[in-house]
Amino acid sequence: MEFKIQQLQIKAGKYKVVLNTEDAKELGTRGGDRVQLKDHSYLTAIAETGDMIPKGSVGVYQEICEKMGKVCPLTVDIIPTSRPSSVAFIKKVMDHQKLTQEEIYQIVQDIVRDNLTEIEMAAYVTASYIHGMTSDEVEWLTRAMIDTGEKIEFDTHPIMDKHSIGGVPGNKISLLVVPIIAANGLLIPKTSSRAITGAAGTADLMEVLAPVELNAEEIKSITEKVGGVIAWGGATNIAPADDKLIHAEYPLSIDPYNQLLASIMAKKGAVGADSVVIDIPVGTGTKVPTTQEGKKLARDLIELGERLGMSVECAMTYGASPVGRTVGPVIEVREALKVLETMEGPNSLIEKSTALAGILLEMGGAAAKGRGKEQAVETLRSGKALKKLKEIIEAQGGNPNISYQDIKPGEHKAELPSPADGYVIEFDNKRIIEIARIAGAPIDKAAGVWIHKKKGEMVKKGDPLITIFADKGWKLSNAMKNAEKDFPIIVEGMLLERVQTFRVV
């Protein structure tokens, strides 16, 4: 049937049209069915039905006009067509039937090409979440995620990489690990993410120092030039299926285990990594509450690495407390840079960074077995790591002459004093992140939480437990109210009730 085109001034995120309910009946088309639009060539679109489009017209979202050419045609011929075959494969997942490698590839390809409706995407992630996957299926999913995106191929090997499972505030170790590895002559093209539910992702941190929106070509050339890079993966087209899956998972608050494995390893596979160290923070409040679960995750990551030809080592780390004492982009960078410049700083940060860097140095053959950590500490102490980070900053387009003292937290700040003398007996990571986010992190880079007292430490009544920084007074005030209502840090003997003792400093 021929339809008059009515341009809808809005994007749908995919090829989508709206048909009048009567016309749709005539075509035998229902919401979510596919139609072909015949102009010069065929374009397949998702059909919705509704009464705001008059009979004989078809509402087309912006993507369709863009695809059809500069000037959208006035009319178009529309023919019902079948759903993508991947919809039938998603049904198989729902019915707990095993998929073939081709079927999984087809699903991932249709996800990447925006060929699936939100209902189909949601059914896929829900069914995957409920039924899980076999090891074969996880491998095929990972390979499909790699192959449906951009890949970086280096001429020199080995390529090293590092990943953290996340969930721990203040985990700024990549700022130390990457330059330590690169300073030892190994290549480490680190792609990283921005915080989604956290207070600062590695990409948010690095952006304080240099641009991070690099494409795959830039990542490759900078890595080849200075040995390392810290880029935002979202600016590349590496494993693009991951973001699309998250779009359907986030609203359901799910993070299917096997997709987590595939997502991590696909990003490493796409940059051609040979050796990968994975940081698994374990403990209350992290994504991995117990050591047992941490061990299972480690085994599964190592096995998946083997299947993909990557050498993987996992390090379980203490995750119940922040790494270092800062949470929020600017103050985390300040803390990391201070360690690089002076070797002064929190033990938890220095120990964790050099331990993970040490594993990578041994895996890459740059340090003898058992000597990696020592060498990492030496790289740090000698100033070689700092020099390398400056080279990386400069190569990415930042100012290499920056010092930690130049990096200033938000001008609005307030301290939360301890209401009692005693030891810190409870420390709530999630609340620290929440307060940092309300203060503006990660969007307001200078917002964050400085932690004065961690679990087990002694505090005197009136001494500050945390300092909150913010760019905007109203955000500081909201964060203060939130912190007061439910203390993120509990001191032995303090009253567990509302204590209005914030002081603006």
Add this chain to the structure above:
Amino acid sequence: MEFKIQQLQIKAGKYKVVLNTEDAKELGTRGGDRVQLKDHSYLTAIAETGDMIPKGSVGVYQEICEKMGKVCPLTVDIIPTSRPSSVAFIKKVMDHQKLTQEEIYQIVQDIVRDNLTEIEMAAYVTASYIHGMTSDEVEWLTRAMIDTGEKIEFDTHPIMDKHSIGGVPGNKISLLVVPIIAANGLLIPKTSSRAITGAAGTADLMEVLAPVELNAEEIKSITEKVGGVIAWGGATNIAPADDKLIHAEYPLSIDPYNQLLASIMAKKGAVGADSVVIDIPVGTGTKVPTTQEGKKLARDLIELGERLGMSVECAMTYGASPVGRTVGPVIEVREALKVLETMEGPNSLIEKSTALAGILLEMGGAAAKGRGKEQAVETLRSGKALKKLKEIIEAQGGNPNISYQDIKPGEHKAELPSPADGYVIEFDNKRIIEIARIAGAPIDKAAGVWIHKKKGEMVKKGDPLITIFADKGWKLSNAMKNAEKDFPIIVEGMLLERVQTFRVV
């Protein structure tokens, strides 16, 4: 934050806004999150994010402006808010945890109020499909579906009702059952559906004779006046959750078993039915392939009826072959009316209609135990059923003087002759429905398929197997091509290959 309102000239089917990606970050809002719009009062909307809305503006779909008043305000204050609690209950379903009655009610209420996103709806139907439900949960779901819609309350009892599980072409028996019951002094307010994937629903059939888009008040008053009605349930607000669930299930080609039970019984409960007979067609090509599955379905329906205070009897019927010899609105009505007027017509139709009517007559106390069918046949033979149907037609606003001879099938027709002598050994219900739909049914009411030979019958080479009727020549031609490509009826000894022998008659 205050935003400039940009009206989107399109409906979303729910309260929905689009925020600029940067603004959304600032608010800490992601796609699928909820925001509150503060105008005079608060309105909760689903937020999407995108770059086609400029910073500082919010795109609002039509429903929001309509809700906010005749003139949409120029600006609006937007505050992030939490998701409806039913999203957490859907997560429980995904995790296979039992729900309470209140939690199920909350989910159904949010479904009816369009408070859930497509992703949340899809997760719910997918998880329900995979995990199933306990008997308690099915009962609570049914009660919630009844209570979140319109209910009809009769002063006189008992109220009789009838339902067919469907899947059999030509199942026009309600046109006989309803007048037989009403002619015996019982009340039967039958709501029915239009065909979704079939060739003709009961509502499509009745519409050939009289208007079927009646509201609940009209259904009540017509039933009280003449004893029966055959209305389209979709015109009422009875159990509205059902249609919304189907909207998410159809694209996934799923029909979760427990939702089927709840949907059937909610519609009966909402009209205040005391006694219900349910027709379960069993056999290849139906929704219930085996007698075993039919028995389980019957037991579950009877148990659910007991829980809801309804007396339910189920009749398993032969479903592998059409009821009567016609498929498509007009020709089905012609066949049914001919039986009512002359008692001449296919045995399968007369037998099935009177058997089911007989059960209802006994359940309602209008016939002695074991004498229901006999009495139903007598009601038919005496002309009382015809007289009653005419009263119902007139009460619904149709022409009571219509006779079967006045009802004409589509003017374009073609016969498919048998390519061989022999017995019909295969008969494909689904193909018959497909051909009728391609010919135009159910939208083109006069389109359909007349079946000359059913399974086991003898046919001579050249004798017609089916006649296809259509309103439009091109649809007839498409239906013919489809039938030729893959014969719906296989005659012993015929070549199973393409035989181009259609003749336009």
